[in-house]
Amino acid sequence: MAMAASSRLLWASRAAAYLRISTFPRAFSTVLKDLKYADTHEWVKVEGDSATVGITDHAQDHLGDVVYVELPEVGVSVSQGKNFGAVESVKAASDINSPVSGEVVEVNEKLSEEPGLVNASPYEKGWIIKVKLSDSGELNSLMDDGKYSKFCEEEDNH
Amino acid sequence: MRGLLACAALARRAASAAPARVRHLAGAAEAAEAELKKTALYDFHVAHGGKMVPFAGWSMPIQYRDSIMDSTVNCRANGGLFDVAHMCGLSLRGRDAIPFLESLVIADVAALRDGTGTLTVFTNEKGGAIDDSVVTKVTDQHIYLVVNAGCRDKDLAHIEAHMEAFNKKGGDVKWHIHDERSLLALQGPLAAPTLQLLTKDDLSKMYFSDFKLIDINGYSCFLTRTGYTGEDGFEISVPSENAVDLAKAILEKSEGKVRLTGLGARDSLRLEAGLCLYGNDMEQHITPVEAGLSWAIGKRRKAEGGFLGADVILKQLQEGPKIRRVGMITQGPPARSHSELVSSSGESIGEVTSGGFSPCLKKNIAMGYVKSGMHKAGTEFKVVVRGKSYDAVVTKMPFVPTKYYKPS
Numbered sequence: 024m025a026m027a028a029s030s031r032l033l034w035a036s037r038a039a040a041y042l043r044i045s046t047f048p049r050a051f052s053t054v055l056k057d058l059k060y061a062d063t064h065e066w067v068k069v070e071g072d073s074a075t076v077g078i079t080d081h082a083q084d085h086l087g088d089v090v091y092v093e094l095p096e097v098g099v100s101v102s103q104g105k106n107f108g109a110v111e112s113v114k115a116a117s118d119i120n121s122p123v124s125g126e127v128v129e130v131n132e133k134l135s136e137e138p139g140l141v142n143a144s145p146y147e148k149g150w151i152i153k154v155k156l157s158d159s160g161e162l163n164s165l166m167d168d169g170k171y172s173k174f175c176e177e178e179d180n181h
Numbered sequence: 182m183r184g185l186l187a188c189a190a191l192a193r194r195a196a197s198a199a200p201a202r203v204r205h206l207a208g209a210a211e212a213a214e215a216e217l218k219k220t221a222l223y224d225f226h227v228a229h230g231g232k233m234v235p236f237a238g239w240s241m242p243i244q245y246r247d248s249i250m251d252s253t254v255n256c257r258a259n260g261g262l263f264d265v266a267h268m269c270g271l272s273l274r275g276r277d278a279i280p281f282l283e284s285l286v287i288a289d290v291a292a293l294r295d296g297t298g299t300l301t302v303f304t305n306e307k308g309g310a311i312d313d314s315v316v317t318k319v320t321d322q323h324i325y326l327v328v329n330a331g332c333r334d335k336d337l338a339h340i341e342a343h344m345e346a347f348n349k350k351g352g353d354v355k356w357h358i359h360d361e362r363s364l365l366a367l368q369g370p371l372a373a374p375t376l377q378l379l380t381k382d383d384l385s386k387m388y389f390s391d392f393k394l395i396d397i398n399g400y401s402c403f404l405t406r407t408g409y410t411g412e413d414g415f416e417i418s419v420p421s422e423n424a425v426d427l428a429k430a431i432l433e434k435s436e437g438k439v440r441l442t443g444l445g446a447r448d449s450l451r452l453e454a455g456l457c458l459y460g461n462d463m464e465q466h467i468t469p470v471e472a473g474l475s476w477a478i479g480k481r482r483k484a485e486g487g488f489l490g491a492d493v494i495l496k497q498l499q500e501g502p503k504i505r506r507v508g509m510i511t512q513g514p515p516a517r518s519h520s521e522l523v524s525s526s527g528e529s530i531g532e533v534t535s536g537g538f539s540p541c542l543k544k545n546i547a548m549g550y551v552k553s554g555m556h557k558a559g560t561e562f563k564v565v566v567r568g569k570s571y572d573a574v575v576t577k578m579p580f581v582p583t584k585y586y587k588p589s
Contacts, residue, residue: 087445088250090538091514091545093567109567111514113249113538114445116567 052081060171061122074123077150081175086112089141092134099127103161129153220266221363221424229441237331239267242443252446253540260369261442267330275354278324281347289479293318296392308468308490312336313459317392329459363424368414375435389585398430411454411583453539455578462534462548470497473506505556508578509547511564513571516547521565530555546580
């Protein structure tokens with residue numbers, strides 16, 4: 024549902040660009056309610072002691088078309104705030120930091136063939152890794168959707 | 182020539198081989214914005230959704246609302262209009278304009294037909310490249326040339342110093358720097374059809390590298406059939422007060438098919454076309470021979486020399502250079518500037534000087550220098566990106582076939 028909203032927004036601004044209608048720059052990116060966010064623009068969805076991690080709509084929008092995702096191996100450890108991979112766009116490479124500590128139990132293999140899923144569906148099909156949490160207390164240091172939205176606004180207007 | 186860089190090149194440069202932190206770009210760009218120069222189209226870019234970034238001291242659009250990928254593909258399918266007014270156009274005039282310029286570049290300027298131009302290189306005493314440039318012989322006593330924005334101060338100081346010395350010895354040459362004009366580039370299959378709607382001159386008789394003084398939409402322009410994309414297209418030098426109106430006219434006549442295109446796509450396009458970017462693929466310590474531009478050294482110039490660094494260059498032509506520029510297709514993540522190239526036996530054999538994902542080929546393409554012997558098409562070795570090795574294979578350039586308009 025929030026997914027559809029963000030896709031509609033993207034479509035709208037692209038259609039507008041093609042028709043050369045002025046639109047306001049996207050005033051906000053999609054931020055989902057039930058996720059937690061890191062200040063390096065990763066999101067985490069927790070279900071029990073399992074977490075799914077990806078980059079946010081704000082991040083993919085700033086990056087541009089993703090052309091490559093460097094994934095870690097299954098079984099490696101990740102630490103909160105530490106780099107575990109990278110996302111490459113046409114214009115830049117960007118580190119991905121893990122918002123949580125634990126063990127990587129699954130990586131999104133689809134991203135090898137379709138790195139663009141990170142742009143099209145940053146919160147669903149574009150998920151990057153799944154982690155078995157080692158310390159659920161760490162979640163308290165992450166932002167909720169409200170705080171993260173505000174954080175993005177402040178960064179963009181800086 | 183064709184100075185241009187993709188946006189996070191600014192982050193890439195700041196961080197050398199380290200990955201860019203995207204979120205810092207916004208702050209840095211705005212801070213620098215205050216001192217940056219603006220072209221005549223600045224407000225026009227912003228009104229069209231241009232994302233402005235600092236480049237060579239100017240505030241330039243890296244992209245508009247469409248993505249760099251879409252923009253690149255659109256240029257080859259339809260057309261792109263680029264603001265390249267940051268580049269520096271100048272005219273050399275006088276009885277000795279040609280011999281003067283020939284003392285500084287590798288081209289056989291004298292042999293050019295009136296109204297034609299060529300890509301050339303300004304060399305230093307060691308034979309290295311000061312800048313690349315498209316020079317046009319308008320008449321025997323008038324040469325028009327365009328140099329890179331990032332090299333403007335360096336090039337003008339170099340030309341001025343040599344001009345003073347030349348004139349002191351009885352030479353006759355003066356210059357005029359065209360700061361009253363703005364350069365626009367119109368590239369792609371719709372470039373000529375669109376431009377034809379704005380001028381009475383028959384563009385079908387104007388071929389790749391030709392130059393004309395021409396009225397476009399009523400403005401007195403310098404028109405060169407050249408570009409930095411590999412597509413058919415033009416560079417249009419228009420009086421700056423008419424630049425916005427000309428841009429609007431071009432976009433309207435194309436019914437929206439020609440789109441404003443930024444520096445991000447410009448970099449992808451030139452890389453796909455196998456064209457050097459000065460500052461990446463060519464630098465002070467790299468000779469035109471090493472860069473694969475021996476073809477640009479005029480035949481008479483090879484015999485006579487008479488340009489700075491001729492002794493070094495002529496020697497390389499005889500003995501072969503020790504390193505050579507190559508094109509590569511690589512696996513894994515796109516190889517970026519300064520990525521190391523390693524042979525299968527683990528020996529360091531060179532480095533990448535430009536690289537990225539090709540929107541048209543959907544592959545990673547790159548340019549770099551390898552030691553001679555490893556430069557033949559099909560040679561395989563490895564490129565190291567963020568500590569991991571990936572396959573690389575030498576590939577002939579251009580990566581995307583060029584479409585220059587030439588007589589059949």
